[in-house]
Amino acid sequence: MNPPARERPVETVRGRHGLIPYAQKSSVTATAWMDTLWDPTARLLRAPASQAPHTHMVRETIWYAVGLLTRGGTSDGARAVVAIEGVLAHQFTLPGHVAHGSWRRRPDEPDPAPDAADHAHDWCFAPCFALLAITPPAGVTARLTVFSGCRHVATTVTTAPRRVATSWIGERHLIGAQDSGGSLERWDDQYCPVAVHWQTPGTPHGVHWLRAAPGTPVDAAVDEEGTLRLTHYAHRNGEPLRFVVHAPQSAPQSAPDDVTAGHWRLPGLTVRVESAAGFDAVVSRSGDLLHIAYAPHEGAAEFLLRFTPV
Known part of the structure; x- marks a missing residue:
């Protein structure tokens, strides 16, 4: 017997890569937005105008690569490889330093101080978050979808x-x-x-x-x-x-x-x-x-x- 409608679990039909619908939409929408920022010459995402004078974003580019591979369009795989290569070019090689193996946020960023820390562009992280495929409880989803x-x-x-x-x-x-x-x-x-x-x-x-x-x-x-x-x-x-x-x-x-x-x-x-x-x-x-x-x-x-x- 099916449970009463109010007790039924949240819809969990999964599409491409096992993503539930809201996660799939989040990933596709964010990746399409990042398409507009792609700079093939720099092999990085351009920084939005609000971040001037900074010109490009490094860590957000790897998240773009995740979005491309998830979307799986005709040229997405090739662009993802180029993006990954672009990011690797900006990895810190500082043996013994806390930042060794991490990446610059921007191509022109100097070597970090020992306590360097930051938050990156959340929207670019959406494809990675979507892959977690978390399904919120039904009660939570209802409160998020109806005002x-x-x-x-x-x-x-x-x-x-x-x-x-x-x-x-x-x-x-x-x-x-x-x-x-x-x-x-x-x-x-x-x-x-x-x-x-x-x-x-x-x-x-x-x-x-x-x-x-x-x-x-x-x-x-x-x-x-x-x-x-x-x-x-x-x-x-x-x-x-x-x-x-x-x-x-x-x-x-x-x-x-x-x-x-x-x-x-x-x-x-x-x-x-x-x-x-x-x-x-x-x-x-x-x-x-x-x-x-x-x-x-x-x-x-x-x-x-x-x-x-x-």
Whole structure:
């Protein structure tokens, strides 16, 4: 006898390479995106514009090779071999060093310090993750596929120094933030204390995003109402409060003129910016990215960002 519908296990029909449908889709989608970054001359993936001035990515290229071999298209095998050879050319040969046998993140990266560590581009890792073929419990899958109300989560990452990650999930937009309590001394290109993703109905682009630009000295927390609270430490490195917004030019309402210091009118989303300190914004575009920068103030400056899907 079949169990009642509510108790039936999650669908586990597996396709190519034994992948269940959602894993197969994740791998195929990520690999297709990485196709657009492939540089046959360098034998590596190009770095997205948001990572400028870096030009190429090494470790992400090996994950691309996994995606190619999983997809198994006519020329995918040959390209995977070229990609693997490209990655091998950037392996560290440092006998006795903790990094011996690992790889540079970028072709121009110098030899690492003993404590070098980093996080790589998660999206490029999707084909590898898909191969794990993990099937979530039915109750978990239901909560991930059907919106049942806004959610707020706060997690203490470390206690000394104190670092707290917060997130807010709405029906059409997601907010992630991290607050280090002013303890950080450097903000590298892999540290992202602010990230927002939202759906853009009626456009060919599906999902847009914005983030604090790499190197921006900022702490952030999102509250239970979905308001993002920022503390900008301009005095730490002289950097302005900078944001990068993925807003393709082919999408409606995405021109730089739609962004002012206190109001961003983006495709599918409006953002209200508030601060007790006076502020001006400089807006520019490079390709599909908008760059929004607020001039630095002395000491720490507080900002509120309020989001409304449209």
